Amino acid sequence: xxxxxxxxxxxxxxxxxxxxxxxxxxxxxxxxxxxxxxxxxxxxxxxxxxxxxxxxxxxxxxxxxxxxxxxxxxxxxxxxxxxxxxxxxxxxxxxxxxxxxxxxxxxxxxxxxxxxxxxxxxxxxxxxxxxxxxxxxxxxxxxxxxxxxxxxxxxxxxxxxxxxxxxxxxxxxxxxxxxxxxxxxxxxxxxxxxxxxx
Amino acid sequence: xxxxxxxxxxxxxxxxxxxxxxxxxxxxxxxxxxxxxxxxxxxxxxxxxxxxxxxxxxxxxxxxxxxxxxxxxxxxxxxxxxxxxxxxxxxxxxxxxxxxxxxxxxxxxxxxxxxxxxxxxxxxxxxxxxxxxxxxxxxxxxxxxxxxxxxxxxxxxxxxxxxxxxxxxxxxxxxxxxxxxxxxxxxxxxxxxxxxxxxxxxxxxxxxxxxxxxxxxxxxxxxxxxxxxxxxxxxxxxxxxxxxxxxxxxxxxxxxxxxxxxxxxxxxxxxxxxxxxxxxxxxxxxxxxxxxxxxxxxxxxxxxxxxxxxxxxxxxxxxxxxxxxxxxxxxxxxxxxxxxxxxxxxxxxxxxxxxxxxxxxxxxxxxxxxxxxxxxxxxxxxxxxxxxxxxxxxxxxxxxxxxxxxxxxxxxxxxxxxxxxxxxxxxxxxxxxxxxxxxxxxxxxxxxxxxxxxxxxxxxxxxxxxx
Numbered sequence: 185x186x187x188x189x190x191x192x193x194x195x196x197x198x199x200x201x202x203x204x205x206x207x208x209x210x211x212x213x214x215x216x217x218x219x220x221x222x223x224x225x226x227x228x229x230x231x232x233x234x235x236x237x238x239x240x241x242x243x244x245x246x247x248x249x250x251x252x253x254x255x256x257x258x259x260x261x262x263x264x265x266x267x268x269x270x271x272x273x274x275x276x277x278x279x280x281x282x283x284x285x286x287x288x289x290x291x292x293x294x295x296x297x298x299x300x301x302x303x304x305x306x307x308x309x310x311x312x313x314x315x316x317x318x319x320x321x322x323x324x325x326x327x328x329x330x331x332x333x334x335x336x337x338x339x340x341x342x343x344x345x346x347x348x349x350x351x352x353x354x355x356x357x358x359x360x361x362x363x364x365x366x367x368x369x370x371x372x373x374x375x376x377x378x379x380x381x382x
Numbered sequence: 383x384x385x386x387x388x389x390x391x392x393x394x395x396x397x398x399x400x401x402x403x404x405x406x407x408x409x410x411x412x413x414x415x416x417x418x419x420x421x422x423x424x425x426x427x428x429x430x431x432x433x434x435x436x437x438x439x440x441x442x443x444x445x446x447x448x449x450x451x452x453x454x455x456x457x458x459x460x461x462x463x464x465x466x467x468x469x470x471x472x473x474x475x476x477x478x479x480x481x482x483x484x485x486x487x488x489x490x491x492x493x494x495x496x497x498x499x500x501x502x503x504x505x506x507x508x509x510x511x512x513x514x515x516x517x518x519x520x521x522x523x524x525x526x527x528x529x530x531x532x533x534x535x536x537x538x539x540x541x542x543x544x545x546x547x548x549x550x551x552x553x554x555x556x557x558x559x560x561x562x563x564x565x566x567x568x569x570x571x572x573x574x575x576x577x578x579x580x581x582x583x584x585x586x587x588x589x590x591x592x593x594x595x596x597x598x599x600x601x602x603x604x605x606x607x608x609x610x611x612x613x614x615x616x617x618x619x620x621x622x623x624x625x626x627x628x629x630x631x632x633x634x635x636x637x638x639x640x641x642x643x644x645x646x647x648x649x650x651x652x653x654x655x656x657x658x659x660x661x662x663x664x665x666x667x668x669x670x671x672x673x674x675x676x677x678x679x680x681x682x683x684x685x686x687x688x689x690x691x692x693x694x695x696x697x698x699x700x701x702x703x704x705x706x707x708x709x710x711x712x713x714x715x716x717x718x719x720x721x722x723x724x725x726x727x728x729x730x731x732x733x734x735x736x737x738x739x740x741x742x743x744x745x746x747x748x749x750x751x752x753x754x755x756x757x758x759x760x761x762x763x764x765x766x767x768x769x770x771x772x773x774x775x776x777x778x779x780x781x782x783x784x785x786x787x788x789x790x791x792x793x794x795x796x797x798x799x800x801x802x803x804x805x806x807x808x809x810x811x812x813x814x815x816x817x818x819x820x821x822x823x824x825x826x827x828x829x830x831x832x833x834x835x836x837x838x839x840x841x842x843x844x845x846x847x848x849x
Contacts, residue, residue: 217565220579226569247677252571254677276701307677311749313550313571314543315679327805339681340547341697342806354701358747 232377234369237302245318247307250376254307254315255364257374264320264347265300267333271346276353277360283310286362288379296348296363304366304376305349311357314340320347336361417604422629423636424610426844430504431608431636432643433497439644440490441596447483448585455535457581459574462537463673481659487529488665489651491688494522498763502788505775506609512767514606517599519764524595526689526760528588531580533686534572538670543683545580546572551696554750571676612844613775619843628844664803682805690802691795692759697806698818699752706819707751708743711736714826755818762825769828774837778845781835787824794820 235248237257243264246257272278280287280296290298297303307315316336324330328337328344336345341356349361365379389401404411454473456465469476498518501507507515534545549572553563568575607617607626616626630636660666664687669680685693699707715736719729743751777785798817801810 220565220568222564222567222569223575226573226575230570249677252569252573252676311550312547314547314683315677317679317681327807339679339805340543340683342811356697356700356749356752358749 232375235374238372255376256305256307258303260301260303260347264334268348269294274352275350280360283359291363306362306364309338309343309357310359311341311343314338418633419631421632422626423608423632424616424844425628425630426610426846428611430500433493435640436493436647440486443486447479450479457578459577466536481655484666485655503777504611505613507767508775510606513602515767517595521595524592531584534580537674539672539680540667540670542674543679551753554753614844684803691798692756694798694802694814695759695818696752696756698814699748699755701748703815704748708740711739770832771829772832774840779838779840791824
């Protein structure tokens with residue numbers, strides 16, 4: 185260290201210009217970080233889609249694309265609907281209270297849908313975004329419990345969901361499958377992504 | 383600056399040329415001596431000491447093959463898969479370059495895991511080599527990012543769903559998570575934007591960081607000097623010329639040694655490239671020969687083998703496991719307060735910290751803690767130099783049961799890796815949970831267990847028989 189006394193005014197200016205430089209550096213980083221957010225084009229791709237369910241038979245599933253995600257439309261059988269209330273004790277969140285915004289008000293019922301038989305849900309596991317597989321057949325089978333009543337099974341981490349997309353206890357997925365906003369345009373036409381008359 | 387050196391006019395042409403360069407670029411000569419001809423490495427290196435050099439070789443293979451792949455690859459969600467198939471079928475020798483790159487990725491991890499195990503065995507992370515170890519751990523972490531982003535580029539089913547799962551890991555972070563995942567993907571799902579940016583990171587950003595870290599790793603190593611299988615500081619015993627008596631110049635002694643092992647390595651590497659480039663689905667997964675389909679997750683997805691131990695830890699953290707982990711935190715805090723020798727203030731801090739941690743563990747999803755376990759499994763390696771309290775460095779002079787401990791650690795790591803490849807199952811899940819507890823217990827309890835037992839006497843000179 186030199187013996188020259190500290191020039192306080194010079195030091196103040198060095199600190200001030202250092203701070204100004206840091207602010208400039210951070211400001212310069214903003215455009216670069218922002219450029220990594222979804223582009224206007226990606227944001228615009230979120231329009232609602234129509235689906236025709238007239239040909240969908242009981243026990244069948246139809247997949248449509250909405251915002252790049254698979255949306256499933258399942259016409260449930262009376263047996264599948266009858267099994268739902270019995271499962272409540274085995275479910276992690278039977279009433280969908282954990283993420284209330286992912287179940288619209290009109291789907292806040294025992295079967296999580298507008299019409300009991302027509303179930304609309306985003307086919308993306310709430311754990312890490314895999315698309316679960318259909319396991320509609322009841323009964324014992326590999327990777328599933330012996331008292332299986334039919335539902336969905338995520339191949340990635342083994343989460344299981346019932347026929348209303350509700351997650352079973354002690355599975356990695358924290359919440360039930362998301363029910364997207366949707367409405368019936370007619371008995372056979374569904375609009376996915378919107379639930380109010382424009 | 384070195385003085386200008388005149389040379390006798392009678393010197394040979396070669397000497398004159400050398401002198402010409404030495405006067406104009408003395409750094410090259412100085413650095414050559416410092417890192418090669420006058421870098422004294424312990425003379426008792428064994429087989430385990432080749433993996434650093436092999437890792438450098440694989441890095442070069444990856445960079446060279448990568449440059450040639452970029453000449454033909456198209457980072458576009460609509461074209462990527464077909465461009466990889468084009469490289470495989472239509473580009474002259476493209477299949478060889480691509481298989482060298484894909485096999486190189488697995489070889490890189492194999493070599494790096496063996497290199498890290500060497501450090502673990504002989505205490506190469508201990509004082510004064512903490513920074514060498516930290517740079518090395520950073521290299522491992524960056525290498526994982528590099529491999530992960532590279533795996534998206536072929537745009538097959540495993541590429542797509544693997545990226546989908548890993549990027550969604552970030553969305554488990556409370557508050558900032560969802561926006562962070564959006565920032566990484568650049569879209570609401572993995573798509574073209576994601577592919578483009580992963581390409582940019584994979585071919586330029588991450589390799590630059592990797593190279594910088596490799597340089598730091600080597601410079602720090604050459605400053606403190608290499609450890610050896612006996613864990614003895616050779617610099618403590620120098621001859622009259624200032625050279626460690628147990629040291630030999632890196633060049634030519636170890637360069638020759640390494641070149642021999644390089645040829646052995648290349649034989650194995652070529653055998654895989656030519657005869658088993660997919661390695662039964664472990665190096666190139668079968669599902670990745672199907673183009674990415676955002677609506678159909680393959681029936682079984684698993685990461686490539688080198689990520690599976692950490693992937694097992696991710697899967698092991700379920701709601702039930704959280705209660706076990708909370709019990710561990712409570713037990714650990716209780717032990718620290720009752721048995722610990724710290725001050726009352728510190729004990730109070732431990733109690734408050736543990737209470738806060740338990741509160742967080744109860745309020746945040748198990749999914750987030752799974753991510754913490756996965757990341758923590760890598761991050762905990764950084765702390766190793768300060769967790770090991772054993773009076774001796776090398777496993778050779780540690781109590782015998784430390785060897786058993788290390789052996790169980792290795793077997794446990796392999797079992798976790800194996801379970802990570804398998805589809806989820808009840809029994810496998812339980813074993814993975816036990817394995818995860820052991821993995822973290824091995825490190826977190828190390829300050830305690832590494833001091834137990836009577837170490838053997840460490841000799842003054844390295845163990846070496848001339849051959």
